[in-house]
Structure formats: C-alpha cells, structure tokens
Amino acid sequence: MATALKNIALVGASGNVGKVLLPALLASNFTVTVLRRASSSPSTIPDGVRTVDVDFTSVDSLTAALAGQDAVVSTVGSAALGAEQKKLVDAAVAAGVKRFLPSEFGCDLANPLAAKLPVFAPKVEVARYLEEKAQATPLTYTFVYTGPFFDWGLQYDFIFRSAGARPLLYDGGNAVFSTSTLDAVAQAVVAVLSKPEETKNRAVKFQSAAISQAQLLEIAKEVAPERDWQPEVVKLDDLTKAADERLAKGLFDGETFAPYILRAINDERYGPKFEELDNELLGIKQLTEEEIKAIVKEKLNN
Ligand SMILES: NC(=O)c1ccc[n+]([C@@H]2O[C@H](COP(=O)([O-])OP(=O)(O)OC[C@H]3O[C@@H](n4cnc5c(N)ncnc54)[C@H](OP(=O)(O)O)[C@@H]3O)[C@@H](O)[C@H]2O)c1
Structure with a gap:
C-alpha cells in the first residue's frame, strides 16, 4: 500500500x-x-x-x-x-x-x-x-x-476567439477536443x-467537456444573438508553416509556439479528444449543456 x-x-x-x-x-x-x-x-x-x-x-x-x-x-x-x-x-x-x-x-x-x-x-x-x-x-x-482550460481558454480567446465576434475556426473547427x-x-x-x-x-x-470550435460558435450565437458573428476559417497548415519558419530563424516566442498548440487542440490526429477518461477515478463531473452555456455566456460578457 x-x-x-x-x-x-x-x-x-x-x-x-x-x-x-x-x-x-x-x-x-x-x-x-x-x-x-x-x-x-x-x-x-x-x-x-x-x-x-x-x-x-x-x-x-x-x-x-x-x-x-x-x-x-x-x-x-x-x-x-x-x-x-x-x-x-x-x-x-x-x-x-x-x-x-x-x-x-x-x-x-x-x-x-x-x-x-x-x-x-x-x-x-x-x-x-x-x-x-x-x-x-x-x-x-x-x-x-x-486538455485546454475551458474557462481560461474562453477568457483569453484561446479555444474560441469571441473578440469582435470574429472567431477563427481552425480547419473548419469541427475537431472535438477534451477541455477542463x-x-x-x-x-x-x-x-x-x-x-x-x-x-x-x-x-x-479527464475532461469537463468534449466540444469543438464549431459547437462553441453555435452556443455563442445562442447566448449572444445580438452580435454579428462572422467566423473565419484558418488553415492549421498555414499557421504551422509560418511557425516552422520562425523556429528556423531561432525565434522562440509565443507567436512561434501558439500554432503548434492550436494544432494539438484542433487536429484530431493529435488526440485532442481523450478516449479513455479518469473522471470516475478522480471524481470529476462533466459539465451539463446548460453549465457549458452559462460559462460561455459569462466569459462573453467579461
Ligand atoms: N491547458 C491550458 O489551457 C493551459 C493554459 C495555461 C497554462 N497551461 C499549462 O499549465 C502550466 C502552468 O502554466 P501557468 O500559465 O499557470 O504558468 P505561469 O502563470 O506563466 O507561471 C507559473 C509560475 O511559474 C513560476 N515561474 C515563472 N518563470 C519561472 C522561472 N524562470 N523559473 C522558475 N519559476 C518560474 C512563477 O512562480 P513564482 O513567481 O512563484 O516563482 C509563475 O507564477 C504549464 O505547464 C502550462 O503549459 C495550460
């Protein structure tokens, strides 16, 4: 023991x-x-x-x-x-x-x-x-x-850019990722x-939820219908190509590294959605749809 x-x-x-x-x-x-x-x-x-x-x-x-x-x-x-x-x-x-x-x-x-x-x-x-x-x-x-932090990631426009109601959907935003x-x-x-x-x-x-950027956009439209949501699709390949070039120049900063994290979250080959969860072992409850919406609403208003 x-x-x-x-x-x-x-x-x-x-x-x-x-x-x-x-x-x-x-x-x-x-x-x-x-x-x-x-x-x-x-x-x-x-x-x-x-x-x-x-x-x-x-x-x-x-x-x-x-x-x-x-x-x-x-x-x-x-x-x-x-x-x-x-x-x-x-x-x-x-x-x-x-x-x-x-x-x-x-x-x-x-x-x-x-x-x-x-x-x-x-x-x-x-x-x-x-x-x-x-x-x-x-x-x-x-x-x-x-996975990426849900509340923190919304607050800092990291998992979903709400600023200006212009979210960037990486490769279309359909990859589901675990988030806590x-x-x-x-x-x-x-x-x-x-x-x-x-x-x-x-x-x-473990995860508090498994969700995609596209699903977050639907929730954002529902909880903030007054905003003129205009998503833009961005290719992860373009972002990581630019990051590779910066890396080759010896530029080790957030601008260089962020695209790789975005790749890990939004490209399903990189395992963003955890298949085996330890939620039960750790006593972590997943969020209900209503709880997810409440967090998105709160973060959009702050
Ligand atoms: N999943 C996500 O979405 C997500 C988001 C953010 C972070 N993370 C991860 O969570 C972990 C913690 O990140 P964080 O954002 O909490 O970190 P942080 O706020 O940037 O820094 C945490 C602490 O690290 C200490 N520190 C900073 N530079 C240091 C240095 N040169 N030497 C020794 N200590 C130093 C400082 O503590 P003292 O001032 O007390 O020494 C600082 O308060 C990281 O592994 C990060 O990758 C994950």
Whole structure:
C-alpha cells in the first residue's frame, strides 16, 4: 500500500494554475509549502502559507527546500519547464520525495504526433526524465492531462476567439477536443495526491467537456444573438508553416509556439479528444449543456 501524501510542495503558486490549486490543496487539509523565486511577488500567496524562497538554478537550494516533503506539484510556466524542472526532479530524488507531478496540464503527450510538436519538447524531456528516475529511484510520478482550460481558454480567446465576434475556426473547427475548467484541474490534482497507488507512474486524463470550435460558435450565437458573428476559417497548415519558419530563424516566442498548440487542440490526429477518461477515478463531473452555456455566456460578457 502506498504511503499517504500529506506534505505537498507547490511550485509556481502565483501562476494561472497555481493560484487556483493552492486554495484547493489547503481546503483538502494538505500541508502546503510554496517554493518560489526570490523575485516572485509575495502578495499573491495568502497569509499563513509556508513559503520558501529558492534558487531554481541550484539543486542544493531546491533539495533543502524539499526536505520532509511527500510530493512536488510543479505548475511552473513556460520559462521554467525544461532545465528548472529537471533540477527540481533531481532535488526531489535527493530529498526522498515520493511523488512528482510535473507542469503538464494540457495536451495528451502520450500521442506520438503531439509529443513531436516543438512547443512540447521541454515537457516531453522532463516526462522521459521522470520515467527514468522512477525506474532507478523510489520517486514516482503522475502526468496530469487536462486538455485546454475551458474557462481560461474562453477568457483569453484561446479555444474560441469571441473578440469582435470574429472567431477563427481552425480547419473548419469541427475537431472535438477534451477541455477542463481550472476548478476541475485543481480537483483532479487533489484526487491524484489522495489516491497515490491508483495514480502511480502513469498519466491521468479527464475532461469537463468534449466540444469543438464549431459547437462553441453555435452556443455563442445562442447566448449572444445580438452580435454579428462572422467566423473565419484558418488553415492549421498555414499557421504551422509560418511557425516552422520562425523556429528556423531561432525565434522562440509565443507567436512561434501558439500554432503548434492550436494544432494539438484542433487536429484530431493529435488526440485532442481523450478516449479513455479518469473522471470516475478522480471524481470529476462533466459539465451539463446548460453549465457549458452559462460559462460561455459569462466569459462573453467579461
Ligand atoms: N491547458 C491550458 O489551457 C493551459 C493554459 C495555461 C497554462 N497551461 C499549462 O499549465 C502550466 C502552468 O502554466 P501557468 O500559465 O499557470 O504558468 P505561469 O502563470 O506563466 O507561471 C507559473 C509560475 O511559474 C513560476 N515561474 C515563472 N518563470 C519561472 C522561472 N524562470 N523559473 C522558475 N519559476 C518560474 C512563477 O512562480 P513564482 O513567481 O512563484 O516563482 C509563475 O507564477 C504549464 O505547464 C502550462 O503549459 C495550460
């Protein structure tokens, strides 16, 4: 039987995922220690939460901060996904941490095509590194695959561009993708940590809904009929060709990488719709049609 995971080190608590996850962990009675960069803004962490400033370039600094921790949950952003996370893994091994959840929270990288997309290279590298460590040391891992975030993705026009009522439908927008609310992501992480044996050395996949851009457009028309919706079809091949050219020029930025993520979400060959779901294991309920509409309506009005 696996030992319970009680002491949780959260890395990246001030970010999009971390700031939703931190209160969920605290509410579930985990003992949380936040590891943050000395340069991080202190105001984002609630009073009373144990916080340790670390140097992400130093395995010693990270190892000292992880003493006594049962699990590391990394929600670091794109700048820290590669080298920094590998150092964090090394430190977790050195400190005797039992479980490591790397900063995934997105596409199913068990899909070979998705795993080859340049944007995911650091995540794939860390995943392979964790698999090696799990063979050679007592450290275990769980990869949390969520699909694009539903509420966040609507808010930032990422899964559906509502700005100007001019949505971009990638290759027509008919590919169905799994998508999860940030609350569901936090709930899933809590469940993974609460069920260490069932979630050991594997990926978990879940969804709040499976939906396409075309379906989102129909909902948008229904909840905001006063807008003059004029979708534009965009070819993913054109976007990724331009991204490949930028990559060849050494331009490693959001403009280069976003098209690859759009490909992973909107091209069914890349596995955007999860076929096997861990919703039941993790206690994640899917949204009803009415709940989906309510979220779309709220996001369109904000
Ligand atoms: N599925 C989706 O739709 C979706 C959307 C967004 C993100 N994601 C994924 O979710 C994960 C977290 O993303 P996020 O948007 O929450 O991240 P974020 O807000 O960009 O950053 C999270 C935290 O990472 C830490 N950080 C940033 N740069 C760092 C560096 N150079 N070294 C060490 N730490 C650094 C910071 O924490 P401190 O200041 O506390 O050090 C920051 O608050 C990523 O894997 C991302 O790909 C998925």
